[in-house]
Amino acid sequence: MNFDLSEEQRLLQESLRRLLADRYGFTQRNAAMAAPEGWSRKIWRSYAELGLLGLPFEEADGGFGGGPVEAMLVAEALGEALTLEPWFTTVVLGGGFLRHGASEAQRRALVPQIAAGEALVAFAQMETQSRYSLSDVATEARRDGDGWVLEGRKRVVLHGDTADWVVVTARTSGARSDRAGIGVFLVPASAPGLLRQGYATVDGQRAAEVTLSGVRVGPDSVLGDPAEGLPLVERVVDEAIAALAAEAVGCMSALHALTLEYLKTRHQFGRAIGQFQVLQHRASDMMVALEQARSMAMYATMMLDEPTPERRSAMSAVKVQIGRSAKLIGQHAVQMHGGIGIATEYAAGHYFKRLAAIDTLFGNVDHHLETLAAEVSAVA
Incomplete structure (x- = not known):
């Protein structure tokens, strides 16, 4: 399996990260959250200009013909920036139903509007x-x-x-x-x-x-x-789980980096707290959990084209590991930051809340553990 990105994929990733770095800092995010709609229409138009809203749709329907890997890259970058805009609901969920369940007439009527940022689903x-x-x-x-x-x-x-x-x-x-x-x-x-x-x-x-x-x-x-709409729902939800896994990896990566920076700059007892071995061990545990989650996010992307039983089992395994990694990284980050880790004015607590919300979407760790256990019992 080749895990190297193509030139087009790297360009997409770099362009989106550059856009978010320039126009989506924590202050801008808080301003968007305080707006009446709770997110930024201006940034949404930028997503449309960058091609993010038409990314997974076929070119014949008015999209750009992207696949699961492109969706993973976008979701991870949006997670790193802790974005609020409805890309997940409109493009991943709504777009999934259109791609897998809509007629040609339905797709041609709605996809161009979604790609242009004119319709939300x-x-x-x-x-x-x-x-x-x-x-x-x-x-x-x-x-x-x-x-x-x-x-x-x-x-x-x-x-x-x-x-x-x-x-x-x-x-x-x-x-x-x-x-x-x-x-x-x-x-x-x-x-x-x-x-x-x-x-x-x-x-x-x-x-x-x-x-x-x-x-x-x-x-x-x-x-x-x-x-017989349930298989369609399951297919779209599995794609949503893969996107959520990638978004969670973005959140965890940013939270880990934020914590490392804090350990280097926060001083206690005359030196940076990052010099204390017990905190170094915790930071190492966070890195291990992050890489485990990253591997499972890639696995989720790879499994989307597999037959239904294998795909569904894979997504349960993904949700379990993503949830476990998110809990460990979130708790360690807050504990090492101290009180500021849950302050509204600081980003760490917001990442932790988003990770907790991702865990509950389409089944938490306990739910998917029970699902996997039932499958093993049925085979035995």
Whole structure:
């Protein structure tokens, strides 16, 4: 396996890091977080100009034909800068549903708008009772002539308060937890009966509670088979886990570097605290955990084209290691910084919060350990 980046990939990585270094410092991030939308439209336009928003889409649909490696590089750089913009929700989640489930007409209508920064997409899947189960869907979709009527409530819809389109999972038949009978619908956020209540999340991002009350959509709103949408959801979520793993590596790398700098500059007992052996050991443990996480992020990217069972197992393993590394690095960073490590005015605590939020998205360490254990028991 060749892990060297191509010239185009290196250029993408360097261009994005240069943009973020010049225009996305911690002060600028805090200003964007305090804005009404909770992120910067100006930076979003810069993402569009750089080609980040059309990156994974086929050129025939108005994109740039990038693949999993390019997505990994972008996610890692965005994690290093602790960005707030909805790249993950629009390009990875929303884009994944369009690439794998939309018709040619649907893609050609929406992809150019996404690539130009003119359309935002959110994924409404989680419900009060569902926790981490993708198949536990109580929201209903019933036939209404050629179209559908949606009824239900979705929780923690990331960037759902500013999205122009919402991808909604709804049950078209069967019992609440059946794998069959789940449809995926692309719903305009302006549809009558769709209500949103936005709020800030603990890591500085944005989310919304989305209520669907008699929301009517046409037959062209369905992505794929309305009775067999779960495999599509699983495919997109696996790609999302790979992107989150890369973003987490970016966060961990930046937090590790921030901690090393603090150890060199903070003095106690007449010398830099980085000279104390116990803290050197902790910094070394952080580096080991970071490299383990980096390896698993690469592994996640490599496994995205594998058959479904192998891919799903791989993503569970990735989530376990990423979560463990993030916890160790975050805790060590805060402990070695002391009180400033959790101060709002300092970046370390914000990285730790983002890493904690990433761990909970699409299943935490305990959930994926249970999943892997169940697979081993089934084979035995």
